[in-house]
Amino acid sequence: MRWQKSDVDKYVSAKEYIDTLIIPLIDFQMDQDLENNAFQNEVLTILSNELEKELTGRIMLAPSYYYIKTFDKDQEIVRLNHWVENVKKQPFKHIFLLSFDPAWKKSEQALDASFVWIPKIQSGDIGSKEMQHTIREQVKQIGELIRSYW
Amino acid sequence: MSDKKQQVSRRQFLNYTLTGVGGFMAAGLLVSPLRMAIDPVLKDSASGELVNVGISVDDITDVPTRIDWTVEQVDGWYKSEPSRSAWVYKDGNGDIVALSPICTHLGCVVSWEGSDAHPDHFYCPCHDGLYTKDGVNVPGTPPLAPLPTFEQEIRDGMLFLGNTIDREGA
Numbered sequence: 260m261r262w263q264k265s266d267v268d269k270y271v272s273a274k275e276y277i278d279t280l281i282i283p284l285i286d287f288q289m290d291q292d293l294e295n296n297a298f299q300n301e302v303l304t305i306l307s308n309e310l311e312k313e314l315t316g317r318i319m320l321a322p323s324y325y326y327i328k329t330f331d332k333d334q335e336i337v338r339l340n341h342w343v344e345n346v347k348k349q350p351f352k353h354i355f356l357l358s359f360d361p362a363w364k365k366s367e368q369a370l371d372a373s374f375v376w377i378p379k380i381q382s383g384d385i386g387s388k389e390m391q392h393t394i395r396e397q398v399k400q401i402g403e404l405i406r407s408y409w
Numbered sequence: 410m411s412d413k414k415q416q417v418s419r420r421q422f423l424n425y426t427l428t429g430v431g432g433f434m435a436a437g438l439l440v441s442p443l444r445m446a447i448d449p450v451l452k453d454s455a456s457g458e459l460v461n462v463g464i465s466v467d468d469i470t471d472v473p474t475r476i477d478w479t480v481e482q483v484d485g486w487y488k489s490e491p492s493r494s495a496w497v498y499k500d501g502n503g504d505i506v507a508l509s510p511i512c513t514h515l516g517c518v519v520s521w522e523g524s525d526a527h528p529d530h531f532y533c534p535c536h537d538g539l540y541t542k543d544g545v546n547v548p549g550t551p552p553l554a555p556l557p558t559f560e561q562e563i564r565d566g567m568l569f570l571g572n573t574i575d576r577e578g579a
């Protein structure tokens with residue numbers, strides 16, 4: 260399910276079946292590496308959307324959580340945990356945070372959700388066959404990981 | 410004196426015009442669903458066309474295989490190329506069967522023999538939905554209807570698929 264009215268209607272009427280929430284964590288920063296930052300944003304968004312498509316009947320894809328990469332992580336964790344705390348009330352049994360940024364990994368213990376680090380995809384043509392293949396492969400693996408929690 | 414009376418202030422003027430525009434927009438919103446219901450010519454027909462899904466009939470075996478293709482679609486705000494998928498195989502008579510992979514329960518993607526515990530079935534990982542090879546839902550699992558089939562055609566030995574066709578539940 261996506262965060263849009265038609266899907267949320269479905270969610271409300273089938274809540275007992277949808278017990279998993281996914282929040283993509285995307286760093287946004289305008290530094291010398293603009294292109295790469297935009298590219299990674301694009302890739303993670305596509306990846307999350309594809310994942311949602313595969314498992315739409317059991318997961319809800321939350322709006323992405325954007326943050327400045329160099330900002331103090333401890334403060335981000337406090338804010339992010341507020342999101343988690345809030346959505347848990349629905350209830351959602353499993354909450355996954357998806358990110359390319361390994362910096363979160365260090366603070367994993369402080370997060371109230373399962374952190375899934377995804378290896379970065381090297382820059383390239385987002386529409387190309389290879390890229391589609393790579394993304395599909397990653398979606399498959401993350402899907403398997405999520406299913407192992409069910 | 411009378412000159413002052415006639416004058417419309419800048420603010421008033423903007424207000425008038427905005428109400429005017431808003432009114433038109435509201436009218437548009439009211440009219441369009443009606444028009445769509447009445448006038449079949451306005452209905453979107455592009456989605457109904459059969460598309461070459463890139464597999465030749467000779468390459469289709471009796472084992473369901475997943476194929477993916479894209480169609481061009483304009484809906485609402487976006488022009489997009491959504492991907493479509495199907496499970497295709499040849500049945501006992503050699504006829505091609507193309508099934509939608511979308512679980513009729515809540516829409517997850519099913520896969521052929523997706524669970525080791527259920528060989529010879531389509532399996533939905535979300536709530537353990539099961540379908541037999543012909544796409545019919547197994548009673549006692551969450552889905553209440555079979556997997557939809559596709560409008561299909563064979564042209565020059567290639568498989569063409571169109572819209573999905575819903576089927577009645579088992």
Ligand code: FES
Binds near residue numbers: 316516533537551552
């Ligand atoms: S979505 Fe397939 S069993 Fe629920």
